[in-house]
Amino acid sequence: MIRVLQIIDTLQAGGAERLAVNYANELRNHNVVSSLCATRLEGPLLSSLDNEVGYIFLNRKSTLDIGAVLKLRTYVLKNEIDIIHAHATSFFIATILKIVTPSLKIVWHDHYGNSEFLDKRRVLILKFCSLFFSQIFSVNSILEHWAKKNLWCKNVSYVKNFPVLNKSEHDLTTLKGESGKRILCLANLREQKNHIQLLEAFKVVIKDYPNWTLHCVGKDFKDQYSTLFFKKIEELNLGRKVFFYDTKSDILNILKQSTIGILVSKSEGLPLALLEYGFAELPVICTNVGNCKELISDKSYGILLNNGKSYDVAEAIIRLVEDESYRLESAKKFSKKVSKEYSKHTILKDVVAAYSSIK
Structure with missing residues (x-):
């Protein structure tokens, strides 16, 4: 059996973090001895980790935290780990570990969210580290092509993300507002996620549809953008129509209470x-x-916007609000596509095959 350790910097509720936990949990069903390492910070996703999955927290304090590297090396040797599957920015500590433990193999998973702005990506350290990678997984085709062009790893492939949502038995969130009239934005408070345009669009929507509400779920980093977000809610007088819930672990429960799902990001993987x-x-x-666009390939699957400008977002929301038949039909078709093309079993089978091919 292959022994694989997933590495992620934190267990806060971001997309890369959720995927790392999903990999750690689900790989056990594919003849893999699975472990997970959080390098810098724990968080709510720790409760989602299966008891059978090995776990280590490094409490890494700096980029070159030698104590954290030695702690990780001890764990890797003791548990006879074959492959380090490093997610996002955790590639650096994985590379250091590879240098001091040459027999290890590194797979790097590129979750870079600003794939529309790759010309601004810092590449020097990553390019050096890529010399030590056996395989790169990219979360979209744009990142795949970028890695092939800019990095020094020969094996690069696009690997689809996959959803895993389990029922939560505690800390269940109750969404405010009227049932059947809730719009959900599941995104951390980052400028890239374009919440400000969404708020401006929603202000237009409630002029004619005042019973609808907007629900934002994601981490509040208490930074400048967070301040701007809450000021915008106040400025637009949306305090009774827009609700923010911060990080939540009962995502399936929240989705079941929602009517429309929306993302108006400036960039994504x-x-x-x-x-x-x-x-x-x-x-x-x-x-x-x-x-x-791979997911929403035509309007029968949902509404794909060429930009996140307020007026266009408002028009799209109003269309779904007004046309219940289209809402239901597109949702059903989109759900079938996700189930068929983004099946965890198919994707993980390919991932394990890639693990096995590493020499």
């Missing part, structure tokens, strides 16, 4: 939230970024 909307059979609105 392949957003896990969009797959989760499909998993829960929600009608969707999404901007045409990353590989989102």
Whole structure:
């Protein structure tokens, strides 16, 4: 059996973090001895990790935290780990570990969310580290092509994200507002996610549809963008129409209470939230970024916007609000597509095959 350790910097509720936990949990069903390492920070996703999955927390304090590297090396040797599957920015500590433990193999999973702005990506350190990678998995075709062009790893492939949503037995969230009239935006409070345009669009929507509400679920980083978001709610007088819930672990429960799923990001890889909307059979609105067009390939699957400008977003929401028949039909078709083309079993079978091919 292959022994694989997933590495992620935190267990906060972001897309890359959720995917790392999903891999750690689900690979056990594919003849893999599975473990997970959080390098810098734990978080709510820790409760989602199966008891049978090995776990180590490094509490890494700096980029070159030698104590954290030695702690990780001890764990790897003790548990006879064959492959390190490093997600996002955790590639650096994985590379250091490879240098001091040459027999290890590194798979790097590129979740880079700003795939529309790759010209601004810092590449020098990543390019050096890519010399030590046996395989690169990219979450969309744009990142796949970029890695082939800019990095020094010979094996690069696009691997689809997949949704895994389990029932939560505690800390269940109750969404405010009227049932059947809730719009959900599942996205951390980052500028890339374009919440400000969404708020401006929603202000237009409630002029004619005042009973509808907007529900934002995601991490609040308490930064400048967060301040701007809450000021915008106040400025637009949306305090009784827009609700923010911060990080939540009962995502399936939240999806079941929602009516429409929306993402108006300026850039994405392949957003896990969009797959989760499909998993829960929600009608969707999404901007045409990353590989989102692969999911919403025509209007029968949902509404794909060429930009996230307020007026266009408002028009899209109003269409779904007014046309219940289209809402239901597109949601059902989108859900079937996600189930068929983004099946965890098919994707993980290919991932394990890639693991096995590493020499």
